[in-house]
Amino acid sequence: MLYNFIKISLRHIRKDRLHAIVNITGLAIGMACFIVLIVYVNNEYNYDASNPNKDLIYQVYMTDSVGVSDGPDRLMAPLGPLAKEAIPEIESFARIGVRGDLEVSAVGNDFILPKIHSVDNTVIDFFDFEFLDAETEGFELRENDIILSESAANKVFGNATNAIGKTFEIVGYKDFIVSAVFKDLPKNSHLALDYLISFNNVRDLTFFKIFNYKIDLTKWDISSFPTYIKVDQPINDVQLIADKIEKAIAPNTGEVIIKLVPLDEIYLSDWNTSYFKPKGERAYVNLYAAIALIILIVAVVNYTNLSTARFSKRAKEVGVRKVLGGYRSQLVQQFLVESITMSLFSTVLAVCLAEISMPYFNSYTGKSVQIPYGSFSTYLYFLAFTIIVGLVAGIYPSLFLSRFKPLKSIRNKSHKSSFRRTLVGLQFAICLVLMALTGIVYNQYQYMRDLDVGFNTDNLITVPLRDEGLQKSYQNFKNDLLSSPQISGVVGSSFNIFSGGRKIETDIEGSEEDLPIVYERVERGFFELMGMQISEGTTFKDIPISETRGALIVNEATLSTMNWDSGLNKRLMDLEVNKVTGVVKNFIYGTAKERVEPLMFTTTQGNRGEFSNVYIRYNGDASEVLRTIAKIFNSYATYSAFEYTFLEDHFAAKYEAEEKLSQAFSLFSLLALFIASLGIFGLSVFMAETRLKEIGIRKVFGAEVRQIVWMLNSSTTLLICAVAVFVMPIVYIYSNRWLQAFANRIELNLLYFAMPIVFLIISVWIIQLYQSLKSAKLNPVVSLRNE
Secondary structure, three states: OHHHHHHHHHHHHHHHHHHHHHHHHHHHHHHHHHHHHHHHHHHHHHOOOOOOOOOEEEEEEEOOOOOOOOOOOOEOHHHHHHHHHHHEEEEEEEEEEEEEEEEEEEEEEEEEEEEEEOOOOOOHHOOOOOOOOOOOOOOOOOOEEEEHHHHHHHHHHHHHHHHHHHHHEEEEEEEEOEEEEEOOOOOOOOOOOEEEHHHHHHHHHOOOOOOOOOOOOOOOOOOOEEEEEOOOOOOHHHHHHHHHHHHHHHHHOOOOOEEEEHHHHHOOOOOOOOOOOOOOOOOHHHHHHHHHHHHEEEEEEHHHHHHHHHHHHHHHHHHOOOOOOOHHHHHHHHHHHHHHHHHHHHHHHHHHHHHHHHHHHHHHHHOOOOOOOOOOOHHHHHHHHHHHHHHHHHHHHHHHHOOOOHHHHHHHHOOHHHHHHHHHHHHHHHHHHHHHHHHHHHHHHHHHOOOOOOOOOOEEEEEEOOHHHHHHHHHHHHHHHHHOOOOOEEEOOOOOOOHHHHHEOOOOOOOOOOOEEEEEEEEOOOHHOOOOOOEOOOOOEEEEEHHHOOOEEEEHHHHHHHHHOOOOOEEEEEOOOOOOEEEEEEOOOOOOOOOOOOEEEEEOOOOOOOOEEOOOOOOHHHHHHHHHHHHHHHHHHOOOOOEEHHHHHHHHHOHHHHHHHHHHHHHHHHHHHHHHHHHHHHHHHHHHHHHHHHHHHHHHHHHHOOHHHHHHHHHHHHHHHHHHHHHHHHHHHHHHHHHHOOOOOOOHHHHHHHHHHHHHHHHHHHHHHHHHHHHHHOOOOHHOOOO
């Protein structure tokens, strides 16, 4: 029976090739999008899922009593040992410290190491390290040992197996011996670890060549170390453990909030601050999953529409089968087998399309996800996917076709389907929603990119000053830069303010509460070089050098936060020394997504190596300027490589998520419209065929071509307008809620909702116009000669 059903299915596919091609293509495109996006979503939701201890390991996060912290994942060194000692359920702890931009030497080569991590020995067990030439169990990381990832060992020593026993020197600090090489951590791990040394080095290495002191690991004043705990058995209520930790550390930290996040949830957690690598955004991952499902629904609806629309081609077949004793159940089985057969062809084509598009998608997302063909379960998923899609797409057409009465079927009586019209309306609704959201997201992205940030970003470069030689010789470095006619200004700052600066709690004159404020030390000419405007008082440059000690400049956001009419002579921080001498107009120093927060500046000359960044205003050709800056930079740098960022590019990078979201909506809106277009084309061909005699009669009675074209297409136009009345208010509510997350946002107006409607109507008319004109111009004799 099944064999016969398959034979009949293949026969019908061959007989009606146009219908089959349209159906298979539309379904395949939808399935390909679904496969690519679901592989990506599955990868995002399965970070650290392969770790055998994932149910026992938690990362510890800490904030103050009101839930505020710049780095909730960076904890004090004594927290882990105290928690283990005080709480029986905690079996062990693991701490990780990081130090970057160190000059290292190995096999005669010197280079800058971006990051080296100091770790407790338990890290090896926690994160399931696998060594290439050593036993993992019982391995001990001694104070003078270093272990490397396989890729790091290949990079430094040329071959991972040759790295064991080699010397790895941190210049100016000490030599380490490579004691083991571990396989690279999975790409879907929230950790990025390549160079690991014992945590015993943290005391000396954390501020090596930065400040002239060593940290005390027994004190609670340095928050620098991500900390993980491992419990002795899975627990149902992790908050109980968090409460115990809060109580245990309270005498040292005061009232704080502890949050424990399971290992396999860290990557997408809102608490994650991207300490090791960029974190995932749960909202965007869910959005991609929703888009995958929406595109698949459009494709399935398309299939269902076309199948039910062409019932007249199969009506006589159904009637004859029933007259000859065929049961409805047999007909349902026949049509479902046909649907699954079409789904199988679509799946094969979809996998091919997915493989073609996967490299482009990986380039777009920055990931390296692939369909896991090496896993047997993948083929089971594909089989289940094929059957489910075939059944869902074919269940209504099979029930619809098999219900016809034999007499009506044989006489070829027409059957109207309100359900089919509903499905077409659903397609239009999805297309309208995606197009409207595309326009809103794109315009919000453009609005943020084009927003006046409050200073002049043209011809402005920032260069990090990580090198000790540059910091100590800053004034000479600056003078050499200014000697170039292509450079018009140079100023330094203690932090990269345009990445957010450093937030501190500061005393306020006349206030019992401290003010969280971003604090920055800058050179005297900072505001002039940046082109920032002063609304009150003066800049540091207008104050004699002898009077700059204690001078402060705050932004207007500070005034509004404190409800001050004027900021001049107000005292902050050291109340006996510091007072406000100027107020700068608000400027965007983080992103336009966030509101401008209170900001405070002091000034310094940078003679003691206080500056970590320098801002350079140039004129002329950028490439020549960069060569000049690099030459001067390298003449002072002892180990750092020359790096730079154009301020325009810096701010553009801040909105990368919105740009990608805009691109994603644009792409998938076009795909949804294309899939729907295939269905509309197929329906227009079918409708024109079924109404040929009606068209012929109308022409005999004097109907003009334009009247017939309007008759064939007007119902679709009215359907789009009716659907828009229902869906556009929903789009408005959703998009308005999304925009509330942005401090600077566009104002929604009628144009955002009218344009998608107009565009969809025009698109549908273009698709239908050829077939409707062809039918309208047909000689009525041809369509009526059999009557």
